[in-house]
Amino acid sequence: MARRTPAPRTRFTALRGLAIDEERLSRCAAWLGLPSVAGADAGRRGHGSTLALLDGPQGAEDSAAWLPPVAAWIEPTSAPDAQPTLTWQTERAGSVDLYINLTTETANDLHLAGRVLTALAARHPLPPERRDDLELALHEAISNALVHGNLEVAGMKELSATELERFSRDLVRQMANPVLAQRRLEVAVTLEPSALAVEVADEGGGFQPNRTECHGASGRGLDLIATVADSVELKDGGRRIRMRFSL
Amino acid sequence: MDYGIEQRDRDDTIRLRGRLTFNDHAKLRALIGEMKQAKGQRQTLDLSSLEFVDSAGIGMLLIAREEMTAVNKTLVLRGAVGQVKRVLTVAQIGKLIPIED
Numbered sequence: 001m002a003r004r005t006p007a008p009r010t011r012f013t014a015l016r017g018l019a020i021d022e023e024r025l026s027r028c029a030a031w032l033g034l035p036s037v038a039g040a041d042a043g044r045r046g047h048g049s050t051l052a053l054l055d056g057p058q059g060a061e062d063s064a065a066w067l068p069p070v071a072a073w074i075e076p077t078s079a080p081d082a083q084p085t086l087t088w089q090t091e092r093a094g095s096v097d098l099y100i101n102l103t104t105e106t107a108n109d110l111h112l113a114g115r116v117l118t119a120l121a122a123r124h125p126l127p128p129e130r131r132d133d134l135e136l137a138l139h140e141a142i143s144n145a146l147v148h149g150n151l152e153v154a155g156m157k158e159l160s161a162t163e164l165e166r167f168s169r170d171l172v173r174q175m176a177n178p179v180l181a182q183r184r185l186e187v188a189v190t191l192e193p194s195a196l197a198v199e200v201a202d203e204g205g206g207f208q209p210n211r212t213e214c215h216g217a218s219g220r221g222l223d224l225i226a227t228v229a230d231s232v233e234l235k236d237g238g239r240r241i242r243m244r245f246s247l
Numbered sequence: 248m249d250y251g252i253e254q255r256d257r258d259d260t261i262r263l264r265g266r267l268t269f270n271d272h273a274k275l276r277a278l279i280g281e282m283k284q285a286k287g288q289r290q291t292l293d294l295s296s297l298e299f300v301d302s303a304g305i306g307m308l309l310i311a312r313e314e315m316t317a318v319n320k321t322l323v324l325r326g327a328v329g330q331v332k333r334v335l336t337v338a339q340i341g342k343l344i345p346i347e348d
Contacts (some may be wrong), residue, residue, distance in 0.1 A: 108270070136299075160314070216306070217303075220302035221301075
């Protein structure tokens with residue numbers, strides 16, 4: 001018997017621009033074959049999900065931008081391969097329940113973990129303590145991907161003001177490097193009736209967890225994630241972390 | 248994150264507000280500098296208005312403790328609630344820095 005491709009989890013019926021140029025939004029709408037709608041209209045359509053397109057953090061700073069029917073937030077690239085990239089990202093978004101693909105700069109400006117929790121809490125009731133724990137785990141995974149992955153800034157190895165200064169200087173310098181600041185961060189969330197799977201991926205050099213390395217001021221992030229998550233897996237040479245949480 | 252300093256004879260209290268994360272590296276550098284220069288021998292960080300701390304924030308608190316020890320000052324954490332209190336407990340920070348309710 002032939003295996004059938006699983007049905008997509010999310011079907012997009014509209015595009016919504018979050019402070020993105022109108023002409024660019026129309027071009028993306030044509031590529032994806034989706035109508036673009038204003039915020040209030042998207043809510044009234046009543047069926048299907050909305051894909052939000054960003055251009056920087058503007059327009060996504062309002063928490064309403066993270067509520068249903070919006071289920072994906074993509075910052076389209078302006079590179080020559082913009083069309084196939086957006087098509088691929090939209091397909092990927094359709095295979096999960098919540099999907100985010102942003103530049104490092106935008107993800108950092110938005111304090112992304114809190115936004116993901118806004119989107120999640122609108123779909124599944126979360127007691128305040130569980131919400132805090134999930135936000136911490138997501139924040140640690142996202143900041144590892146941004147700081148150590150995409151920006152290639154080493155953690156603070158020693159407990160000294162000199163090492164804090166080095167970290168501070170490196171972070172500012174790397175964020176000012178347009179190539180690194182444009183690297184992508186991807187967050188993909190699958191919501192099951194009593195569990196949550198979250199993948200966070202970056203475009204950095206990957207990393208090898210080293211259990212014997214002693215803690216300086218950094219290195220507690222993965223341990224904190226492990227106290228909250230039921231399981232944690234590193235994939236793609238450390239560029240992708242997959243976490244599972246019970247709800 | 249923002250902070251405000253209240254100075255007394257031998258005891259300075261610094262109230263941290265908002266979220267303490269890796270993005271606050273510049274503020275923590277400034278704060279550690281101010282605490283080292285301050286007159287008080289005892290530097291208390293009042294965390295009661297801090298809403299969120301991450302692993303880098305914990306790391307920066309540990310750096311503050313080392314820097315205070317180097318100039319013969321004592322660092323104390325006070326009044327953590329909610330998420331901040333839980334993270335301090337899980338990361339066993341009480342073994343390294345005195346924590347007061």
